[in-house]
Amino acid sequence: MTKPIITLDDNFVALISAGASGIGKVIAESLIALGAKVHICDVSETAIAEFIRLNPTASATLCDVSNFEQVEQVFRDLKSKYNKLDLLVNNAGIAGPTDKVENIDPQEWCNTINIDLNAHFYFAKLAIPLLRTNNKGGSIINISSNAAFFGFPLRSPYTASKWALIGLTKTWAMELGPDNIRVNALCPGSVNGDRINGVIERDAKERGVSTEEITNIYKIQSSMRLFVDPEDIANMACFLASPLGASISGQAIGLDGHTESLSNNL
Template identity: 40%
Template sequence: MSRRVLITAGASGVGLAIARIFDRDGWQIWVADVDATALKMVPEHWRRSLADVTDETAVAAMFAEIAADWGGVDAVCANAGIAGPTAAVEDIELVDWQRCVAVNLEGTFLISKHAVSMMKTSGTGAIIVTSSTAGQYGYPFRAAYSAAKWAVIGFAKTLAMEVGASGLRVNVICPGAVEGPRMEGVLEREAVAKGMSRDSVYKGYASGTAMGQFVEGADIGEMAVFLASDAARLVSGQVIAVDGFTVNPDPKV
C-alpha cells in the first residue's frame, strides 16, 4: 500500500508543487484548501477537502474523513500560510496582524494537534511544517509574517521533543523567495512600502542569496518528500532552509 500524505494549502502555489512531487513518488495525496475553485482543478485521483486551518471544527472533520477513508496518514505537510500586511509596524492594523498569526501559527498548531492524535495510534509519522527564511531573520515591513514564522519554528521544535518517543518526527522547511503569484504580490507591496520599483525589490531578494536566484515550488517539494521518507528516519526537530543560502535578508539594490 502506498503511503498517504495530507498537504494544507495544497491546491495552488507551493502546496500544489509539494503535492505533485509526492504524487510523482507514488504517495496517495489529500489536499486541503480554502479555495474551492482551485480544489476543483487538482488531479482527479487526489482526495480533497475544503477546509480553513484556523477553524478547529473544520480541521477535526477533515481528519475524521481521512480516518474513515484512509484509516490514517503517514505524513502531514502543514503548509497553509498567508503573507500578511506589508507595512511599517506603526501602520499595521491589529486585525491584519491577528489574521496573519492565525493562519500561519494557529493553523499549524491545529493541523499538528489533530495529526499527532491520529499518528500516535500507528506509532509512526512525519509532520513537515512550512516556515520561511522570514522565521530566521528580521524582514523590514514584514513584521507580522516574520513573527508568526519565527513562532512556528519554536512550536515545531517543541512538538518534536514531545512526540519523538511515540515514533513521530517533526521538521521545518524554510523557503526563501519562491517564484509565483504569492511572491509577486509581496514584491509589489514591498516596492510601494520601500518607494522602490518592483524589479529592484526582486533583484534585491535574489542578490541577497549566495546563489543569486529565487527557488521553485518543486524545490520545496523535493525537501518535503525527503523529510517524509525512511531516508530521514532519524531527522527530527530540524530547520532546513531551501533558499539558495540567504546571506543578506534585506539587500538594497
Template identity: 45%
Template sequence: MNDRVLITAGASGIGRAMAEAFASAGHQIWVTDVDTVALATLPAGWRGTCVNASDDAGVSALFAEIRETWGGLDALCANAGIAGPTALVEDVTLDDWRACVSVNLEGAFLAAKYAAPIMKAAGSGSMVFTSSTAGIYGYPNRAPYAAAKWAVIGLMKTLAMELGPFGIRANAICPGAVEGPRMEGVLEREATAKGMTRDQVYAGYASGTSMRSFVEAADIANMAVFLASPAARLVSGQVIAVDGHTENPDPKV
C-alpha cells in the same frame, strides 16, 4: 511505497508542488484549501477538502474524515499560510496581525493537534512545517509574518520533543523567495512601500542570496518528500532553509 499524505493549502503554489511531488513518488494525496476553483483542478485520484486551516471545527471534521476514510495518516505537510500586510509595525492593524498569525501559526497548530493522535496510534509519522527564512532572520515591513514563522519553528521543535518517543518526526522547511503569484504580490507591495520598482526589489532579493537566485516551488516540494521518507528516519527537530543561502535578510539594491 503508498503513504497517506495530507497537504494543507495544497491546491496551488508550494502546496500543489508538494502534492505533485508526493504523488509522483507513489503516495496517496489529500489536500485542503480555501480556493474552491483550485480544488476543482485536482488530478483524478487525489482527495480535496475545502477548509480554512485556522477553523478548529473544520479541521477537526477533516481529520475525522481522514481517520474514517484512510484509517491513518503517514505524513502531514502543514503548509497553509498567507503573506500578511507589508507595512511598518506602527502601521499594522491588530486585525491584520491576528489574521496573519491565525493562518500561519494557528493553522499549523491545529493540523498538528489533530494529526498527532492518529500518528501516535500507528507509532510512526512525519510532520513537515512550512516556515520561512523570515522565521530565521526576521523581515522588515513584515512583522506579523515573521513573528508567525518564528513561532512555527518553536512549535515544530517542541513537537519533535513531544512526539519523538512515539516514532513521529517533526521538521520545518524555510523557503526563501519563491517564484509565483504570492511573491509577485509581495514584490509589488514592497516596491510601493520602499518607493522602488518591482524589478529593483526582485533584484534585491536575488542579490541577497549567495546563489543569486529565487527558489522554485519544486525545490521546496523535493525537500518535503525527503523529510517524510525513510531516508530521513532520524532527521527531526530540524530547520532546513531552501533559499539559495540567504546572505542579506533585508533585501535591497
C-alpha cells in the same frame, strides 16, 4: 526504468494543508507521483476542483484553516477515507501585510497569525493521535521561511509566525520523538510564483521604487542570487517523508541559496 531513490511505504497517506495550488500543490503531486494517497484541503473551491481534475486519485476538503471546526472536518474526511496518516505537511500560509509595524492594522496582524501559526497547531493537534497509532511512526513537516532566521523589515506578523514555527518544530520533535514521529521545518527563501510577485509589488509601492529594484534587492540577499522553485521544496519534503529521512528531526532546513540578510536596505 531506474527505481527512484526516494520511495514510500505501501499505503502511505499524506495530508497537505493549502494543497490545491502553489507550493502545496507541487508537494502533493510529488507525493502522488511516488505512490502516496493524498488528501488536501484548501480555502478555494475552484482550486480544489482543478486539483482533483488533474489528480483524480486524491481527495480533498474545503477548509478555512484558521477555523478549528473546519479543520476538524478535514480530519473526519481523512479518517473516513483512509483511517490512517503517515505525513502531515503544514503548508497553509499568507504573506500578510507589508508595512511598518506602527501602520499595521491589528486585524491584519491577527489574520496572519491565525493562518500562518494557529492553523499549524490545529492540524498538528488533530494529526498526532493518528500518527501515534501508526506502527511505523510518522512525520510532520512545517513550511516556515528563511524569515525564521532573521529580522524582516515591513513584515512583522509574517516574521513572528515563522520564528514561532521553528520553536514549535523543535518542541514537537522533543515531545513526539519517543513515538517515532519526526518533526521538521522547511525554510524557503523567495519562491518563484504569484505570491512573491505580490509581495514585491506591495514592497515596491511602500518604498516608492520599481518592482525591478525590489526583485534585485531580494535576489542579492541570497549567496546564489536566486529565487527557489516549488519543486525544490517538494523534493526535500519527499526526502524527509521517506525512509531516507528516518533519523532527521527537530531541524529547520534552509532552502534559499543561503540567505545572508533580509535587511532590504535600498
